[in-house]
Amino acid sequence: MTPLDPACGYSDGDVDTNDTTTPSLETLADNRFSRRQTIMGGAKATGMALMGTAMLAACDDDDTGSDxxxxxxxxTNAATSAGRVVTLTGxxxxGSASSTTWVxxxxxxxxxxxDGTTATFLAPAVEEATDLEFTFIATTSDGIERxxxxxxxxxxxxxxxxxxEHxxxxxxxxxxxYSVTVMTRLGDPLTAATSAYANDGTDTDFANRIGDHADALHYFGLSAAGAPDDMANTRGLMVQNHENITEEYLHPAGPTTIGGARxxxxxxKEIECHGVSVAEYVDSGNRTWSYVQDSSFNRxxxxxxxxxxxxxxxxxxxxRTAYSANGTSGRxxxxxxANGISAWHTNLTCEENWAGYFRRDSGDDANRTPAQLTSLQRxxxxxxxxxxxxxxxxxTDTTITRWNATILGADATEDFRNEPFQFGWVVEIDPYDPTSTPRKRTALGRFGHEGAFVRAVAGQPVGAYMGDDSRGEYLYKYVSNANWNAGDADNADRLAVGDKYLDHGTLYVARFNADGTGEWLPLVFGQVPPRPASGSYPAYTFADQADILINPRLAADALGATPMDxxxxxxxxxxxxxxxxxxxNSNNSNRPVDGTNAANPRSYWNSGNPNGHIVRLREDGDTTAARTFAWDIYMFGADTLDCDTAxxxxxxxxxxxDTSNDFSSPDGAYFSRESAVSGQFNPVFWIQTDDGAMTDVTNCMMLAAMPGxxxxxxxFTVTNTDGAQTTTQGTHVGALATPASLxxxxxxPVExxxxxxxxxxxxxxxxxxIQHPGERGDAGNVTSHWPESQTNASATSRPRSAVVAITKDDGGVIAL
Incomplete structure (x- = not known):
């Protein structure tokens, strides 16, 4: 911290050099008079001293205090900004005092x-410059206070x-x-009986270990008694997605093939490495974090x-499948x-690129109904x-054969032809109850779910905003029938609350208009016309609401939603x-120069939109039930080192x-919690990247922003060119980035x-x-040694996905 006045003992991480805060002589005199009145009379100050001056410092409560x-x-009076740690020193x-304190x-x-004559505090969130008054009190052995x-x-x-820097x-x-602590890593045991991870490909029992490819996560607070506690800062459950695997590192010498069979x-092992983990995290003091291997909450x-x-x-x-003849359960x-967090303390995990896991033999097409064949292709x-x-x-093992979706039996209950239709959903999990059965919420639609941000405002329907992570796909919104009742936040049967808000509602898809407005188009049976034939797809007519929710991509096509990057x-x-x-991002085949739209306006270097962008929208009336919205493009990614022409x-x-804030391929997105100083008034927005365009100059990154x-x-009008053709595209862009805002x-680490x-x-x-470090390597050519390399420059281990805890050395709020 930087001392403002060492002689007076005040220190803070920020010094206000804005000369507009220098008080006038009249103000100093008024405050001097007011302060003497306050001290002598024992009442609160009637006027606050302004900052940037030492003239009011070191004032005793009685100028003749020698008696x-x-x-x-x-x-000394001083200035800081919200979220910083402030130290007061009296x-x-x-003379001598038998005791001292601050109030x-x-x-x-x-x-x-x-702590003795000092006091520290965290500067609170404020909307405008605000003065805080503190009094140092010393008491003599005779009980006299000064x-x-x-x-x-x-x-x-x-x-x-x-x-x-890059x-x-x-x-x-x-x-x-700032400091980094590595937390749960691939393979870390989640029970007392599970052995430590050898990290040489010999480990087994991943049903009791942290999975691979750490993805979306959320910290669910725990009270000392183990109950849900939204304000718990020292104990909680880390719920984390495990998106995929780096297969080469999971086995001693990579995957083997025996006669064509795995x-x-x-x-x-590979199957169990997917999914979700729940692990208890604890702070033993001053943000010293570790996880609890034998916690009863671990799952x-x-x-x-x-x-x-x-x-x-x-x-x-x-x-319906051989596992669930009535189509109401699955595995x-x-x-x-990505994920979503409900207002009733559950986790929504999202199934994204699930389609490629299924096998369909070459003769399967001939046995499918036209509707199923169109769906499988789409x-x-x-x-x-x-x-x-x-x-x-x-x-014979159905946990294995289920991944073969080929029609083999007389009907759907004799094989797993329909197994692909059981995936692509938002799955609700109660992290506080390890015995609970997760629910797949089909009202939210089936697609390549990236995430499901939940907005719950008292008196409004619950809204869930969801992206479909494939090129040319759509933005969706789910709106519950029931309005949010804040009393449901503390219901002990959390999944029953989910039944109320997530099973009954309307799914919408977004259309972005060129004028900066947008519409939510309802995906409701009877309101969705047949999808016309296009390309290799025949016309598709929806049979019922279940058909629409199983195939919202087809329904969104039919309604003319806006394809996004x-x-x-x-x-x-x-x-x-x-x-x-x-x-x-989007490649050129999905975003050629003559295929842009206002919400996806760029196509360049004959590569489409390789650096990506971030769209934002505001619902009309600020309600989740709105059918229309306003939008603009908050930020465009760009590799500034490659943008060297006008x-x-x-x-x-x-x-x-510029090079302090350039980025490419934005992926993860998050606003600081509203309970934190960084989440109030002008919340800090966090941007994470999954990039391949800038990796010659920097690894993937995370940025902090204070958006408007x-x-x-x-x-704004964008000029696009592929060298042979030049077009223009109108759009709407947000305020430019500055070092103060991004x-x-x-x-x-690497890869x-x-x-x-x-x-x-x-x-x-x-x-x-931190997901898949060293993903381009293998057991014989390890390209990253993280997380061991975080503290050991000579590390030789295989890489592991992991969670890190980042803290500010002075204990302040992150980023501020």
């Missing part, structure tokens, strides 16, 4: 931590770290003044875990990418092997209610990024993706997921 034999000093200038005597309440007052002016929060290092790099033990949810299907599509003929969840269930060829490992995470600003959608700087680097609002920029906060982010309720610990 008490003691004189005290409270330090001094007994003359707050005006301004927004803060929690003082006392007091001195100091003032701290707190300004609204600002980003308070030095931007991290990095190709095999470590997680954070700003100076070894059963290898396949079981793995894998592709083999029993599930309940709920909502309108449950029981549909499309959902497991897979390719879990969702990409076309492989004759399936990811990792899992179905080859057994002909890979819709990824959704996040909501807790203050404005605005929704942010990351669009990671044309590129204008039409590619549209947001005016929809409409804070201007209309900075790089973190860069990850990783940064994905998954949450914080403790006080914002003083940030949890971040």
């Amino acid at each position: 008490a034999g003691i004189i005290v000093n409270a330090g 001094t007994v200038v003359a 707050q005597t005006d301004g927004p309440d803060v929690e003082l931590t006392l 007091k001195a007052v100091t003032y701290v002016r707190v300004s609204p929060a600002v980003l308070g770290f030095t931007a991290v 990095s190709l290092a095999d470590t997680v790099v954070v700003p100076t003044g 070894p059963l033990d290898e396949v079981r 793995r949810i894998t592709p083999n875990t029993p599930m309940t299907l709920s909502g309108p599509a449950a029981g549909s003929a499309w959902m 497991g969840t897979i390719n879990n990418c 969702y990409g269930v076309r492989s004759t092997n399936g990811n990792y060829r899992w179905s080859s490992a057994s002909t 890979r819709p990824e995470w959704t996040a909501g600003n807790p203050v404005t209610g605005e929704i942010y959608l990351t669009l990671t 044309f590129e700087q204008t039409n590619i680097n549209i947001s005016d990024l 609002t929809v409409g804070d920029g201007n209309a 900075r790089r906060f973190l860069v990850g 990783c993706e940064i994905t998954g982010v949450d914080m403790t309720p006080d914002g003083r610990t940030l949890f971040v997921g």
Whole structure:
């Protein structure tokens, strides 16, 4: 910390050099008079001293204080900004005191931590500059008190770290003044009886270990008694998705092939590495974090875990399998990418790129109904092997044969032809009850779910905003029939609350208009026309509401929704209610120069939109039930080192990024919790990347932003060219980036993706997921040694996906 006045003992991490805060002589005189009145009379101050001056410091409560034999000093008045740690130091200038203390005597309440003559506190969130008054009190052995007052002016929060530079290092790099602690890693045991992870490919029993490819995460607070506690900062449950695997590192020498069939033990390991984990995290003091291996809350949810299907599509003929003859249950969840958090303390995990896991033999098309064949093609269930060829490992074990969706029996109850229709859903999990059965919420639709941001406002329907992560797909919104009742937040039967809000409602898809407005189109049977024939797809007529929810891509096609550049995470600003959608990128086949639209306006380098962008929208009336919205493009990704011509700087680097904040392929998106200083008034927005376009100069990264609002920029015309053709596209862009509004906060290790982010309720610990470091290597050519390399430059281990806890060394709020 930087001392403002060492002689008076006041220190803070920020010095206010804005000369507009210098008080006039008249103000000084008025405050001097007011302060003497206050001290002599023992009442609160009637006027607050302004900052930037030492003239009011070191004032005793009585100018002739020698009669008490003691004189005290409270330090210099000073300034800081919200979220910073402030230290007050009192001094007994003359005489002696038997005790000293600090008390707050005006301004927004803060929690003082006392230590002798010093007191520390966290500067509170404020909307405008606000003065806080503190009194230092010394008491003599005779019970005589002497007091001195100091003032701290707190300004609204600002980003308070030095931007991290591009990095190709095999470590997680954070700003100076921050520390990284590696938490749960691939293979870490979740029971007392599970052995430590050898990390040499010999490990088994992943149903009791942390899975691979750390993705979306959320910290669910626990009270000392083990009950849900939204404000718990030192104990909680880390719920984390495990999207995929780096197969080469899971086995001693990579995967083996025996006569065309995969070894059963290898396949079981790979299956169990997918899914979700729940692990208890604890802070032993001063943000020293670890996980509890033998916690009774620890749990793995894998592709083999029993599930309940709920909502309108449950029981549909499309959902019947040899495992569930009535189509109301299933097994497991897979390719879990982003998430959502309900207002009733449950986790919504989202099944993203699930389609490739299924095998369909070459003759299967001929046995399908036209409707199912169209659906399978539209969702990409076309492989004759399936990811990792899992179905080859057994002909009798149904946990293996289920991955073969070929029609083999007389009807759907004799095979797994319909197994692909049981995936692509949002899955609700109660993290506090390890015995609960997760529910697949079919009312929210089936597609490549990236995430499901939930907005719950008292008196309004619950809204869930969801991206479909494939090129040319759509943004969806689910709106519950029931309005949110805040009393449901504390219902002990959390999944029953989910039944109320997530099983009964309307699914919509977004159309972005060129004028900066948008519409939500209802996916409701009777309101969706047949999808006309196009390309290789025949015309499709919907049979019922279950059909629409199983095939919302087809329904969205029919309604003319806006195809987007890979819709990824959704996040909501807790203050404005605005929704942010990351669009990671699109290749030229999906976004040629003559195929842009206002919400996806760029096509360049004959590569489509390789750097991606972020769209934001604001519902009309600020209600989740709105059928219309306003939108703009908050930020465009760009590799500024490649934008070296005036044309590129204008039409590619549209947001005016520089090397302190340039990024590519935005993926993860998150706003700081509204309980934290960083989540109030102008919340900090976090952007994570999954990039391949800038990896020659930097690993993937995370940035912190303080965004404005929809409409804070201007209309803009983009000129696109592929060298042979040049077109223009009108759009709407947000305010340009500046170092004050956007900075790089973190860069990850080699070949990783940064994905998954949450914080403790006080914002003083940030949890971040590091996925697939060293993903391009193998057992014989290990390309990353993270997380061991985080603290050991000579590391030789295989890489592991993991969660890290990031803290500020002075204990302040992250990013401020």
